[in-house]
Amino acid sequence: MENKDNIHFRTCNLCEAMCGLEIRHRDNRILSIRGDKKDPLSQGYICPKALALQDIHEDPDRLRQPMKKTDHGWVPITWNEAFKEIKTHLRPLQWRYGRDALGVYIGNPTVHNHGALLALLPLLGALGTRKRFSATSNDQLPHMLVNLKLFGHQALFPVPDIDHTDLFICLGANPMASNGSLMSAPDMRKRLKAIQNRGGEVIVIDPRKTETAKLADQHHFIRPGTDALLLLSMVNVLFHHQLVNLGRLQPYVDDVDLVELACQSFTPESVADSTGMSPEVIRDLALGLAKTPKAVLYSRMGTSTQEFGALSTWLVNVLNIITGHMDQRGGMMFTKPAVDLAEITALTGDKGHFDRYRSRVQKLPEFSDELPAATLAEEILTPGSGQMRALITFAGNPVLSSPNGKRLDKALSQLDYMISVDFYLNETSRHANLILPPVSPLERSHYDIGLNAVAVRNVSKYSAPLFKPSKQAKTDWDIMLELMRILSPRSVAGKFGSTAQYQLLKALGPDRVLNLLLQSGPYGLHPGKATRAIQALFDLFNDALPQRSQLKRAIRLSPFGEQNRTLVKGLSLDVLKNERHGIDLGPLQPCLPERIYHDNTKINIAPKIFLKDLSRLQQTFKKEQDKEPLILIGRRDVQSNNSWLHNSARLQKQNNRCELLIHPRDAEKHQLTSGDLIEIQSSTGRLKLPVCISDDLMPGVVCMPHGWGHNRSGVALKVAGQNPGASMNDLTDAECVDRLCGTSVFTGIEVNLNRI
CATH class of the missing domain: 3.40.228.10 (Dimethylsulfoxide Reductase, domain 2)
Structure with a gap:
């Protein structure tokens, strides 16, 4: 009979659902992963992906120390050697070509990692580059732009x-x-x-x-x-x-x-x-x-x-x-x-912005200091002032997730220097000079700062590390802070600011920062006589402040804000550590107009x-169609998440799931039967994959999953390589974007089929 110490409660970090897990373990071995029936959000439900947490942790392909590319292949090096390499190669490059010669790409696993999320903004501030890219413009950018324009804040979803x-x-x-x-x-x-x-x-x-x-x-x-x-x-x-x-x-x-x-x-x-x-x-x-x-x-x-x-x-x-x-x-x-990113960033004046500058080649607008991911390859390949010569990727695989992956593949191979913060040698990180692997998800603490902002119920849950990492291992937080220290500005004032910030963050660590945010948030601070006295003082102070004062907004955000006084109080990291299943903070409640961030509310x-x-919409659909091409759309696979989980043996047991769905009418037109191998071609590329005939599709539409294509050389993903599939983004066009905001177009690609 296992004792209580052998049960670990955790939130799954592999997708947006935030399912609660009950992990039974013994002697650093996982025995089972089940749904946590007492989790206030998931109530015992889990999807198949949860099992991949064990596969990732135990994966022999997962990198556990920094790797350096040499003429003789990849060799392991120490962290001190890795950071010395970065300082030796990147700083002279920035001094010679300017800060915009260095680019940054941020993958969406960053949002599932509170340490990485909290360290990201200080790091980006230290790097000072305008060449920032992320999965945002391959995903939810339209939602964030609409949030900004309608409600006044990009993060108010x-x-x-x-x-x-x-x-x-x-x-x-x-x-x-x-x-x-x-x-x-x-x-x-x-x-x-x-x-x-x-x-x-x-x-x-x-x-x-x-x-x-x-x-x-x-x-x-x-x-x-x-x-x-x-x-x-x-x-x-x-x-x-x-x-x-x-x-x-x-x-x-x-x-x-x-x-x-x-x-x-x-x-x-x-x-x-x-x-x-x-x-x-x-x-x-x-x-x-x-x-x-x-x-x-x-x-x-x-x-x-x-x-x-x-x-x-x-x-x-x-x-x-x-x-x-x-x-x-x-x-x-x-x-x-409990940690309200919209309110916190509004206090600093960072509610989001749009079109302050544009990309060099396609002239696409920035959004909150990020350029569209569709411009990443051209910013590397196009000579001239501002050309990107180096890149740091964080938990991202844009070769498979961004448009025209083959062109991006070519671009990455031409960089002067590249670093990937990733624990896999994948289709993107294979181009890096250095790979810096963070600990596995089960070797760090977890709190969903980002995803709690889009949950269907207000909840708060902290997960301690299940396994203790080795003394040499580093979390994403550790790696980002060290990069911040190495690559901070050269000016005396900038250097001093970055150093002080680095020392403060280093001393606190991600969990102490999280605790400060929890205690100062709407559910923080215990009620009591002292609290009531402070509350009365805050009311007097608040009445004297101008209506648009940032300090007034800070009071409103705090536990002393009028709309927060009836909420559960006393929330802190210690409280969450004792509430291993998490805390239910209640259903969503009406909050407008108070939550509108425009000056006129x-x-x-x-x-x-x-x-x-x-007018662009009208012009597009007024054009006469001389032909009726097949239209390609993507689809999500419940047993994978983008390109992340294809090296999980448990999730890849069944036969090839990377196949092209086609309607019977279109299959007959092209003389196809299920299982036939076809070549699918777009304006930018072609690939081969098997056909599956299905009346689940609208006639004239074909469909394939995204995130596959693990057949490139130099990738160390043994399980994924056994069933590589094909990358849909070898067919998409980096110049075919939503011209309004620069979001990549993955839905509605015109294609032709040829039976092999």
């Missing part, structure tokens, strides 16, 4: 209140496979079934009959890339039938008349041919959304990563606002996380950049 809604309309998303994306919601099957069991309805609009669509009450095909047309016509229907109702937000929404004017020509009849959806269905969708008291429209990757991703995402928010479902129970709501429902982009 509206989240479907799925546990209380009676109508869930899901557009271009597959939460049954993702367990929510920008909607952390473990066990989506149970949550969707609950909607139906209480008499509600689930409707899915997607070019593929996804796992979510098969559970839904209705599924409607839509032609890839036409979501903006559908959404505009739904807005048109609401104005036509005089069903626009802002509810209690009426005084806080500007320029609704501009939205009405913008949608006038987009009737259901005018968009039916382009979208492939009947006018009757479009009207029913709009009327159902407007007439259901608790309803929500949710969209994700299918609408984000297309030519009109920003426009579509804006319109989803518009529809939720004008039907009275924004910041309302059962509609789109906002979290109140109003929602800007009709930003000029979106209204202006409507």
Whole structure:
């Protein structure tokens, strides 16, 4: 019989769902991984990916010390030798060519790691380069841009209140496979079934009959890339039938008349041919959304990563606002996380910004000091002032996750110097001169600072390290701080500032910083006489401050803020350490207009950049189509996450999952049968993969998973190499982006097929 010490409770960090785990272990060996039934968010649910935590920790391919590339191959070196190499090679390069000669790419595992997330901003400040790239522009950039323009802060994400809604309309998303994306919601099957069991309805609009669509009450095909047309016509229907109702937000929404004017020509009849959806269905969708008291429209990757991703995402928010479902129970709501990044960054004045400068070649806009990932290769390959000559990647594999992977592959091989902070020798890190491997996820503490901001319920949970790392090992936090120290500015003032910051962060460590954020957040500080006295003093002080004062906002963020006084108090790291299953902080609550970050505290429902982009939309779909090419879309695999987990033997037991789905009509046209090997070709590349005939697809659409393609030389991923698949991003075009914001286009790629 195992004693209690052999059970470790933890949050899974492998996707956005934040499932609670119960890990049984003995003598540094994992015996089992199960769902934690007492976890307040997941309540015992886990998906197959959770088992990969053991595979990652025990993986013989996982790097455990720094590796240096030599003429004779990779050799292990010490951390001191590695940091000396970096100082020797990168600092002279920056001095000679300028700070922008060094680029940074940040992969999305960084968001699942509070140490890396907390160290990232100080590091980027020390590097001082404008050549910053991340998975953001391959993923959720349209949502962040819309947040900024509508609500005044890039990190204020509206989240479907799925546990209380009676109508869930899901557009271009597959939460049954993702367990929510920008909607952390473990066990989506149970949550969707609950909607139906209480008499509600689930409707899915997607070019593929996804796992979510098969559970839904209705599924409607839509032609890839036409979501903006559908959404505009739904807005048109609401104005036509005089069903626009802002509810209690009426005084806080500007320029609704501009939205009405913008949608006038987009009737259901005018968009039916382009979208492939009947006018009757479009009207029913709009009327159902407007007439259901608790309803929500949710969209994700299918609408984000297309030519009109920003426009579509804006319109989803518009529809939720004008039907009275924004910041309302059962509609789109906002979290109140224990560590509120939106409030914290607003205090520093960093609410986000857009288009302050542009990329050198395509002239695409920056977003919050990041350039689109689609420009990474051209910034390396194009000579001239500002050319990138060195790169640091953090937990990212852009060769497989960014557009035109072959071109990026070529670009990385031409860098003067490259560092990868990664514990695998993968398709991207194989180009590095040095690989700096952090500890495994089970060898560090864990707290979801980023993902709690998009959860369907307010929760807080801390996980201590399960295993003690070796004395020589370093966490992402350690590595980032050391890079910050080595590569800090040369000026006396800058050097002093960076050194002081480094010493302070080094002394605190990520968990102490986390504790400070928890205690100063909305759920911090114990109630008591002293607290009440301080609260009275804060009230007097607050009344004397100007309305727009940052200090006033800081008081509002604190436990003494008026809207926070009724919340659970006394939250700290010590409390969370004792609450091993986590703490339930309650359901999402209405919070507008207080959470609007515009100076006038109003929602800007009709930003000029979106209204202006409507002309590009109209011009695109006015073009006559002389041919009917096949349209390629991607799909998510529940047993992988992007390119991360293909080296997990437990998750790769079944046969090849990297196959091209095609509708029977199109298969007959191309004389294909299931299992045939075909060559698929786009304007930028070609690849080979097997065919699977399926009527789950809309005719004219083909579909393959993303994140595969482990057949490049020099990669040390034994399991992944046995079943490498093909990379969808060898077909995507880095110059085919959403021109409004620079987001990569992964949905709606024109392709041709040739039977082999």
